[in-house]
Amino acid sequence: MDTTLSTDDLKFQDEVRTFFAKAAPEKARQLISHPETYKQGIVQWQKQLYDQGWVAPFWPKEHGGAGWNVTQSYIYECERVQANAPDVVPFGLKMVGPVIYTYGNDEQKRHFLPGILSGDDWWCQGYSEPGAGSDLASLKTRADRDGDDYIVNGSKIWTTYAQYADWIFCLVRTEQSTKPQNGISFLLIDMQTPGITVSPIPSINGVYSLNEVHFDNVRVPQANRIGEEGQGWTYAKSLLAHERTAIARVADSKSRLETLRQWAARERQGGRTMISDPMFQARFTEIEAELMALEYTELRVLAAMANNQSPGAESSLMKIKGTEIQQAIHELGMELAGVYGGIVADEEATVTDIGHDFGDQARKDFMYGRAATIYGGSNEIQKNIIAKRVLGL
Amino acid sequence: MNFSLTEEQQMLQDSASRFVGQDYSFERRQKDVNLSQGFDPGLWRQMADLGWLAVPFSEANGGFGGDATDLMVLMEQFGKGLVASPYLPTILLFGRTLDLGASGALCQDLVPRLIDGQLQGSLAFMERQARYQLSDARTSAVREGEYFLINGEKTLVLNGSAADKLIVSTRTSGNQLDENGISLFLVDADAPGVSRTDYRLMDGQRAANLHLRQVRVKADQLIGGEDKGLALLQQVIDQATSGICAEALGLMSQLTNTTIEYSKARKQFGVAIGSFQVLQHRMVDMFTACEQTRSLLYRATCSADKPDSPEHRKNLHALKMLTGRKGKAVGNEAIQLHGGMGITDELDVGHYVKRLMVLNSLFGDADYHQQHLAALSLAA
Ligand SMILES: Cc1cc2nc3c(=O)[nH]c(=O)nc-3n(C[C@H](O)[C@H](O)[C@H](O)COP(=O)(O)OP(=O)(O)OC[C@H]3O[C@@H](n4cnc5c(N)ncnc54)[C@H](O)[C@@H]3O)c2cc1C
Numbered sequence: 056m057d058t059t060l061s062t063d064d065l066k067f068q069d070e071v072r073t074f075f076a077k078a079a080p081e082k083a084r085q086l087i088s089h090p091e092t093y094k095q096g097i098v099q100w101q102k103q104l105y106d107q108g109w110v111a112p113f114w115p116k117e118h119g120g121a122g123w124n125v126t127q128s129y130i131y132e133c134e135r136v137q138a139n140a141p142d143v144v145p146f147g148l149k150m151v152g153p154v155i156y157t158y159g160n161d162e163q164k165r166h167f168l169p170g171i172l173s174g175d176d177w178w179c180q181g182y183s184e185p186g187a188g189s190d191l192a193s194l195k196t197r198a199d200r201d202g203d204d205y206i207v208n209g210s211k212i213w214t215t216y217a218q219y220a221d222w223i224f225c226l227v228r229t230e231q232s233t234k235p236q237n238g239i240s241f242l243l244i245d246m247q248t249p250g251i252t253v254s255p256i257p258s259i260n261g262v263y264s265l266n267e268v269h270f271d272n273v274r275v276p277q278a279n280r281i282g283e284e285g286q287g288w289t290y291a292k293s294l295l296a297h298e299r300t301a302i303a304r305v306a307d308s309k310s311r312l313e314t315l316r317q318w319a320a321r322e323r324q325g326g327r328t329m330i331s332d333p334m335f336q337a338r339f340t341e342i343e344a345e346l347m348a349l350e351y352t353e354l355r356v357l358a359a360m361a362n363n364q365s366p367g368a369e370s371s372l373m374k375i376k377g378t379e380i381q382q383a384i385h386e387l388g389m390e391l392a393g394v395y396g397g398i399v400a401d402e403e404a405t406v407t408d409i410g411h412d413f414g415d416q417a418r419k420d421f422m423y424g425r426a427a428t429i430y431g432g433s434n435e436i437q438k439n440i441i442a443k444r445v446l447g448l
Numbered sequence: 449m450n451f452s453l454t455e456e457q458q459m460l461q462d463s464a465s466r467f468v469g470q471d472y473s474f475e476r477r478q479k480d481v482n483l484s485q486g487f488d489p490g491l492w493r494q495m496a497d498l499g500w501l502a503v504p505f506s507e508a509n510g511g512f513g514g515d516a517t518d519l520m521v522l523m524e525q526f527g528k529g530l531v532a533s534p535y536l537p538t539i540l541l542f543g544r545t546l547d548l549g550a551s552g553a554l555c556q557d558l559v560p561r562l563i564d565g566q567l568q569g570s571l572a573f574m575e576r577q578a579r580y581q582l583s584d585a586r587t588s589a590v591r592e593g594e595y596f597l598i599n600g601e602k603t604l605v606l607n608g609s610a611a612d613k614l615i616v617s618t619r620t621s622g623n624q625l626d627e628n629g630i631s632l633f634l635v636d637a638d639a640p641g642v643s644r645t646d647y648r649l650m651d652g653q654r655a656a657n658l659h660l661r662q663v664r665v666k667a668d669q670l671i672g673g674e675d676k677g678l679a680l681l682q683q684v685i686d687q688a689t690s691g692i693c694a695e696a697l698g699l700m701s702q703l704t705n706t707t708i709e710y711s712k713a714r715k716q717f718g719v720a721i722g723s724f725q726v727l728q729h730r731m732v733d734m735f736t737a738c739e740q741t742r743s744l745l746y747r748a749t750c751s752a753d754k755p756d757s758p759e760h761r762k763n764l765h766a767l768k769m770l771t772g773r774k775g776k777a778v779g780n781e782a783i784q785l786h787g788g789m790g791i792t793d794e795l796d797v798g799h800y801v802k803r804l805m806v807l808n809s810l811f812g813d814a815d816y817h818q819q820h821l822a823a824l825s826l827a828a
Contacts, residue, residue: 188787190716213788258791259798265788324579326625334815386776389805390813393579394604397649397806404647410576410603410657418650421805422798425783426791433787435726 058354060126068130075138078103087141090262094177094219100141101174110172111148118156118164119172125357132306139310144216147171147178149301150294151224154241158282158290167243170221181211181225181244181268182291189436191226192235192288196270198227198242200277205229205242207250207273213430217253217266220246226291229284241287243279250274260422261399295432299370302431303377305353308346311384311420315339318391318413329391342383349376368444371437378427378434385424388417396421451746453521461521463498468529474796481532481652485610491533496565501539504687505547509559516687516752520694520745527698530800532653534568536695537607540688542569545615545632549672549680554634558613570611572602572658573681580812582617582681583627587660589618596620596633596670598641598663608656609646611637616660621675632677634669635660651803683755686764689811690748693771696807697741699800700775703782704734706797710786727785734781737774744770758824765821772814775804 060068083103086096104110112128114120123131135142143149152171155163170176187194196209207227217223223244230238244251250273256265282290316339319330329335356369389396395414400406406415428434442448453461471494480488495501504519505511512518519540526535543562546555561567578584587600598618605614614635622629635642641663644656672680708731711722721727744767751760779801783790790797808814 183788186715188716189721190718193716193718257793259793259802260791261793265792322579323577325581325584329579332815334819338815382780390809390815392809393813394574394806394809397651397809398604398655399648399650401648404645408645408657409647410601422650422791422802425780426788428784429787429791433784435724438726 060130064126064130067127068134071131071134072138074107074109075134075140078107078140080138080140083141084139094216097141097144098174098177101143104143105173110143110174111152113149114152114156118152118168125354125361129354129357133309136306136310142307144177145301146180146215146220146224147174147176150180151178151222151243154224154281154290154294157293158241162278163243163281167222176221177216177219179214179217179220179223179246179268181214181217181223183213184210185212185267189433192239194226194228194239196225196227198229198240198275200229201274203277205275205277205280207242207244207270207275209270211268211270212266213256214253214266214268215264217246217268218255218263222246223268226287232285236288238285239287239291240284241281241290242275243281244270244273244275248273248275258423259425260419262419262423295370299374299431299437300353300356302427303349303353303373304381305346305350305377308377308380308384309350311381311388312339312343312346315384315388315391318388318417321412322391322393335387335391338387342380342387345376345383346380349373349380352376368441371432371440374431375434375437381427382424385417385421388413389421392417453517457517457521460503460518461525464500464522464525465528467494467498468525468531472529472531474530474799477530477532478652478799486607486648486652486654487533487610491531492565495533495535496563500535501565502563504539504544505559505563509547509555510563511547511559516690516749519687519691520749523691523694524698527695527700527803528702530699530702530796530803532651534607534610534653536688536692537571537605537611538562538567538569540691541571541606541684542611542613542615544687545571545671545680545684546634548683549632550634551668554669554671568607568610568612570605570607570614571684572605572608572614572616573685574603574605575601576603580816581625582685583630583678584625585617585619585630586624587616587618589620589631589633589665591620591667592664594667595664596631596667598633598635598660598665600660602658602660605644605656605658607654608644608658609654613637614658615671616658617677617681627678629675630677630681631674632671632681633665634671635663635665639663639665649806651799651806653806685811686755687752689764689768690745690752692807692810693741693745693748693767696771696775696804697738697745699804699807700734700741700778701738703778703797703800703804704731704738706800707731707734707782707785710789714787721785730781730785734778737778741767741771741774762821762824765817765824768812769814769817769821772808772817775808776814779804 083096083100086092109121111120112123116122155167184194198205198207223246225242225244226239227242228238229240232238250271252269254267255263258265319335320328322329392414395411396417398409398414400415502512503514507513546558589596589598616633616635618631619629620631641661643659646656649655712720714721748763748767751763754760782797786797789795
């Protein structure tokens with residue numbers, strides 16, 4: 056039992072700190088905070104990380120990753136959040152990339168990995184369908200063989216940032232079988248292919264990120280299938296565990312909690328600030344203690360992963376607690392803002408006009424944050440997984 | 449012991465529920481909130497014709513003389529239908545301040561116009577530094593002969609952009625937090641020195657920050673007595689608090705019903721998701737939350753005829769506290785149980801939740817009222 060950093064770790068920490076100080080992440084952040092320049096900001100930041108060789112901490116070195124150990128990744132995340140630097144978009148780097156280098160053939164690795172690392176290719180995730188959410192295996196989008204190609208027909212839904220995407224990785228049905236998991240294949244599809252249409256789904260936070268993606272006789276080379284036909288479910292599942300661990304966003308929650316503390320130090324009531332309000336203190340420290348615990352839960356999971364145990368049901372626990380904490384922070388932020396959390400800032404009335412500097416942000420966080428317990432496999436589904444796999448129920 | 453409605457109240461409920469069920473739709477509502485003033489003047493006329501604008505006003509001023517139960521019945525239906533209207537700011541806040549505190553002459557001039565739907569009003573009682581504390585007022589009113597000179601800024605004035613007239617809480621004496629020294633003034637929206645910053649709230653309705661620079665008001669526009677405005681303000685806000693809790697209950701029960709229906713229709717794993725016990729229990733919790741809120745609402749309504757009694761004050765604090773907590777829980781569950789659909793703008797669920805969020809923070813949130821309840825219950 057020891058979590059003190061070694062001399063090498065401390066040297067690494069210094070290196071990371073120096074990088075962030077030089078990289079000036081606030082420029083990219085600025086771009087990312089406006090919908091019109093969101094993609095530009097993300098790509099710009101990713102390229103900065105890419106040039107430094109740090110864009111893919113978890114990937115093995117042979118595929119262009121940083122090859123860091125668990126401690127280094129942890130140090131990096133802490134420093135990133137401290138520096139208020141953006142996170143990378145997960146679809147390429149954290150989701151499809153690992154599937155390609157683990158299950159793809161050499162040609163696929165050569166073809167796809169460089170664009171994922173450099174940020175030149177934007178990826179989106181095409182799993183969910185209108186009829187297949189929690190019950191993903193019941194998906195109906197079909198891919199029928201036609202010579203060297205597949206012909207794809209069907210609809211994907213909730214596809215985040217499909218409007219920016221060059222590529223989509225999809226689960227499709229290549230065979231009707233009795234066990235629904237069996238006939239599913241993992242396909243990479245060029246978004247420029249004729250027959251694909253993307254339609255936006257307006258969401259309650261007013262930001263455009265969700266889409267429906269329709270496939271109408273879309274021709275996809277069989278060469279774009281990862282691994283064996285009918286084995287897509289297995290590949291996707293191994294990836295879901297990583298996705299869930301990432302969704303926990305422990306480091307981000309730490310920084311958000313600190314922001315909350317700063318907000319509370321400014322918000323006044325009855326001539327004093329909210330930071331000295333006993334109710335606020337109770338609510339704040341309750342979240343803080345849970346987060347302190349989750350930080351170590353994450354370290355335990357990461358340490359197990361380093362010993363080549365893949366994160367299994369623990370990733371479900373991380374997802375549940377991590378998203379619950381995110382939402383608790385959002386709710387407390389919203390309550391701290393009080394009535395001002397209800398105001399929508401726009402070009403008509405800016406945050407400065409309104410005279411409240413965090414209400415608008417608190418509201419946006421709260422509304423979008425509701426989705427965290429739904430995506431990546433809902434928290435109810437995660438509990439089912441733990442009940443079954445860990446508790447043996 | 450009797451919790452049933454009188455025949456008149458039943459009729460009021462029927463007419464409101466018929467309106468919400470037949471004449472009003474979510475689509476219409478979404479169109480209405482996009483109009484520049486945040487509501488449809490046609491709807492307001494309709495409400496006037498139905499007699500709803502007269503409900504809480506005293507008979508002396510030409511109103512219906514309705515009590516807390518009448519108001520509750522109406523507001524709950526407004527919640528059920530997510531009705532976007534200035535009923536709260538114009539009638540319950542502005543109108544009732546006049547009704548309870550203004551001179552006979554002022555009331556006779558203004559209240560009939562309110563009841564006819566001819567006049568829009570607002571009550572400007574919040575300030576940036578005050579959070580939920582009504583007595584925290586920096587906006588100053590200084591006597592100058594026959595006039596008062598007002599300077600300051602009020603925030604989040606509901607309906608502030610459409611209001612023809614506003615009632616503004618000001619400080620005429622004492623220190624920033626003193627309970628004594630608050631005075632309420634009737635101010636014309638187009639009086640020299642009055643300007644507004646308009647904005648939209650998350651529930652689609654409109655509000656404004658009100659800037660007052662050297663605004664001259666005649667002394668006869670003072671409502672509720674010089675320095676003595678706080679008691680009146682508190683009384684009006686207490687009644688409005690019960691009103692918005694009834695609206696919140698309407699929102700909560702509608703969200704609960706919508707969620708139950710969705711869980712019966714939505715199939716995953718070959719069955720309706722409503723067949724999963726874990727979701728059934730969560731919907732039972734939503735249902736229970738509504739019932740508990742209804743009970744406290746009745747409780748506070750029953751004690752409303754003794755507005756200053758400690759009993760009523762406790763009932764009100766408990767009501768606003770529980771409505772805030774349970775409302776948030778019901779809203780969160782409604783979204784969660786709808787899955788991805790719950791966060792779409794197309795479905796009404798998110799819009800009900802947004803209205804609940806606005807009501808939760810209005811007139812003090814759950815934490816605020818819990819502290820006030822504690823002060824009454826646990827006083828040494
Ligand atoms: C913001 C956001 C972004 C997303 N981005 C993407 C993306 O990029 N790509 C993609 O493929 N998908 C994406 N999704 C989809 C997401 O994965 C699904 O929404 C999720 O899997 C839930 O499916 P559903 O929405 O169909 O809800 P449903 O499956 O219909 O679930 C409705 C409710 O029932 C509950 N439930 C269902 N089954 C059970 C059970 N057996 N036991 C107990 N409770 C149950 C659920 O937990 C939920 O509360 C996104 C979703 C959101 C909200």
